[in-house]
């Protein structure tokens with residue numbers, strides 16, 4: 316059993332989400348199995364995957380083995396997957412969902428997300444409504460979206476009358492998304508930060524290094540602590556046991572207001588901006 320306990324946030328539907336989760340993009344095959352199995356042993360309880368990642372089967376095996384070994388119970392685990400762009404729509408979405416469930420070997424998911432809004436397809440409303448119906452059937456605990464920017468999030472809430480529990484978006488030092496976080500707060504949406512470590516590329520920033528030295532912790536821990544104190548969930552990916560452990564072990568120190576502000580102000584530095592495509596025009600004409 317892992318000995319590190321992750322704090323949780325309560326979503327707008329009353330469910331709890333562990334504030335640190337394991338990102339699994341680019342983890343495939345036996346590596347996906349090994350990393351997820353190791354992570355649960357270390358104390359991770361929240362695993363983030365997607366149909367797109369092509370690793371749901373290996374993750375499913377890791378979950379089954381971890382449960383069989385007594386590392387965690389199904390109840391303690393929080394499993395997220397996402398419907399891919401080409402599976403959007405009232406008919407395809409439930410089929411895609413059943414495929415994820417089968418590959419993961421589960422009878423419900425804790426969270427299921429619309430992966431990208433793809434505004435050019437014009438299907439995100441009916442996709443989200445299909446997900447809401449699966450929630451009604453008891454197959455999904457919480458429902459949400461990813462990569463929704465203010466205009467599409469407000470449109471979704473207006474047209475479906477449902478406030479997503481989560482919006483999972485790119486968010487890291489240099490791109491702290493203050494306007495979106497403010498809107499989330501107003502609507503009651505929990506923010507999950509993807510690429511929380513800026514894919515590892517923000518960790519050599521002098522501001523972050525200096526704060527890490529003051530607390531005697533790693534740069535990754537400082538960034539994850541900043542996200543937790545902003546009220547976000549973070550899903551860092553690592554395939555290295557030491558870094559998996561470090562990313563979970565962030566409860567022994569607190570950033571003060573000045574330290575929080577100096578990281579947020581990296582939004583106005585040379586690392587400012589997104590690392591990935593703008594969801595307003597992703598993925599172009601080819602979902």
Ligand SMILES: NC(=O)c1ccc[n+]([C@@H]2O[C@H](COP(=O)([O-])OP(=O)(O)OC[C@H]3O[C@@H](n4cnc5c(N)ncnc54)[C@H](OP(=O)(O)O)[C@@H]3O)[C@@H](O)[C@H]2O)c1
Pocket residue numbers: 337338339340341363364430461462483484508509510511512513514515516518533535536550551552553554555558559561562
């Ligand atoms: N919804 C979406 O559209 C979307 C898009 C992208 C990503 N995501 C999710 O977000 C997750 C995380 O994003 P990401 O994987 O792109 O980037 P990330 O978690 O910000 O960064 C991962 C990189 O940082 C390194 N790293 C991890 N911990 C570290 C530490 N403590 N110190 C130094 N380096 C460290 C990792 O290398 P090692 O593995 O060698 O440790 C890896 O190269 C994804 O895995 C996925 O689940 C969602």
